[in-house]
Amino acid sequence: VxxxxxxxxxxxxxxxxxxxxxxxxxxxxxxxxxxxxxxxxxxxxxxxxxxxxxxxxxxxxxxxxxxxxxxxxxxxxxxxxxxxxxxxxxxxxxxxxxxxxxxxxxxxxxxxxxxxxxxxxxxxxxxxxxxxxxxxxxxxxxxxxxxxxxxxxxxxxxxxxxxxxxxxxxxxxxxxxxxxxxxxxxxxxxxxxxxxxxxxxxxxxxxxxxxxxxxxxxxxxxxxxxxxxxxxxLFTPSDSNLNTIGDIFRSLIPLTTSSKLISTSDHPAAIQKAANAFTQVKQELLNSNPDQYSWFDGNCTWLNTAQHPMNEYRHDDILTYYWRNQSYSIIIICLASINDEGRVITLSIGSTVHGKMIRIPLGQYSI
CATH class of the missing domain: 1.10.510.10 (Transferase(Phosphotransferase) domain 1)
Known part of the structure; x- marks a missing residue:
């Protein structure tokens, strides 16, 4: 070795x-x-x-x-x-x-x-x-x-x-x-x-x-x-000069032209679509509760989980929520996996609670 x-x-x-x-x-x-x-x-x-x-x-x-x-x-x-x-x-x-x-x-x-x-x-x-x-x-x-x-x-x-x-x-x-x-x-x-x-x-x-x-x-x-x-x-320089949560999401809203999320040359096109879907859901959450939640997107980097039995990608983000004049942050993991035939993509979100991953399935979609 x-x-x-x-x-x-x-x-x-x-x-x-x-x-x-x-x-x-x-x-x-x-x-x-x-x-x-x-x-x-x-x-x-x-x-x-x-x-x-x-x-x-x-x-x-x-x-x-x-x-x-x-x-x-x-x-x-x-x-x-x-x-x-x-x-x-x-x-x-x-x-x-x-x-x-x-x-x-x-x-x-x-x-x-x-x-x-x-x-x-x-x-x-x-x-x-x-x-x-x-x-x-x-x-x-x-x-x-x-x-x-x-x-x-x-x-x-x-x-x-x-x-x-x-x-x-x-x-x-x-x-x-x-x-x-x-x-x-x-x-x-x-x-x-x-x-x-x-x-x-x-x-x-x-x-x-x-x-x-x-x-x-x-x-x-x-x-x-x-x-x-x-x-x-987090230490990888971003090509963007965006500094605020609003700036980041405004750059991601044009879903058909978003290229900062992930490169389609590096990841399948289906993962790009999944990333766009997650981005839209995040923005909807902010719009519905503008004073209660905020995201911090870590350069929008998706990682391939090589040890997973399926072709799975994940993106870690931090959700901050405000309650009783205090703020609390939790790590939210967005997951997308493609089956062996490349025809079905599965989306889910998860978070670690006391060291144990709790995953919530969002659904399966044909590609």
Whole structure:
């Protein structure tokens, strides 16, 4: 797997594979030599030597890369179970590199769980981990791929705040005052996206689901990948100079000429029609309740959900509603899928409530 330290086969046949861990025999393996810079060392140098902190966009891109490596490991039937900054090696060439310029390698599979060998080894039972997801204490999630996803989100929080998530108190790690203040400063310093509040809503919801078990269902690696991709799209420059909700929707109302929504060269024409339909419904909601609701459309970017059994596309948006002089925001997901024959499109909307997706079907339409 690219991005994973490789095992080197010895010249002579090793008898390690016939012995059990925890016995009197000394077991050994030969691994590819790794660079001397772990992610922890890399970040310590940036924070201490260069007095520099990581940008939110850089942290998101790094996590995207890490998710890609972990997904490949999972595809081999292996769960890492110990993802932490010391187990990620960073290689770079420049003297003061950005984390975006670094290559990363995942190390230390001593606590890994191999699905084809489901016996529990001593190194798994007595392991001390940098981050212990709350769901790992539940028998049903003890050897689950969600533990790796939660650890990745823990690394994201650590990159942004230099705080290791802990669950010793009743408050969630990212909501502790000192950590929350650091996140707020990060969000306020983001100058290259239209609305920092949207970034904050996405990230806080991501942390809620990663750290909030059992109230929240833990992230699967596929769902986390899709969420991080949605966040990364917020940093993609828009071709438009639209700044307000009204400006955005006025540009989308001419449904027959709308080209900013999605490119028909990239997506099927049926998805373009579905996108136009969702846009019209959103506008109707605003027109009927102009003082109660507002949307923030994240550059109108539709994503293809590759892991879904159908050819499904999704668009995440934030609906803000106003009640009793306060505002509340929720993430609304618009979904459109085409059947294998390409003749029927299914539309639905959904939202995540306590980590569980609630999906409402809107109907099926012939193409």
């Amino acid at each position: 690219p991005g994973v330290a490789q095992l080197i086969e010895p010249e002579q046949q090793s008898n390690n594979f016939g012995k059990e861990a925890g016995g009197e025999d000394d077991l050994w393996i030969i691994m590819q030599r790794a660079s001397t810079h772990s992610l922890k060392t890399f970040m310590d140098q940036k924070r201490e030597k260069y007095k520099a902190d990581i940008e939110v966009s850089s942290a998101i891109k790094f996590v995207q890369h890490l998710i890609g490596i972990v997904k490949q490991v999972h595809s081999r039937g292996i769960l890492h179970q110990n993802i932490e900054p010391e187990n990620i090696v960073i290689e770079y060439e420049s003297k003061n590199p950005s984390i975006n310029e670094a290559n990363l390698t995942l190390l230390n599979f001593t606590q890994a769980y191999i699905k084809s060998h489901q016996s529990i080894h001593i190194n798994q039972e007595n392991a001390t981990r940098w981050y212990q997801p709350p769901e790992a204490n539940s028998q049903s999630f003890k050897y689950s791929a969600t533990n790796d996803a939660s650890a990745i989100v823990a690394i994201l929080l650590w990159l942004l705040t230099d705080a290791i998530p802990q669950h010793r108190e009743k408050i969630l790690p990212h909501l502790k005052p000192e950590v929350h203040d650091k996140l707020d400063r990060k969000f306020s310093n983001v100058a290259n996206i239209a609305n920092g509040n949207q970034l904050k809503t996405y990230l806080i919801d991501t942390f809620n689901r990663a750290f909030g078990f059992p109230e929240y269902e833990p992230w699967t690696i596929d769902d986390l990948e899709c969420r991080i991709k949605c966040i990364s799209q």
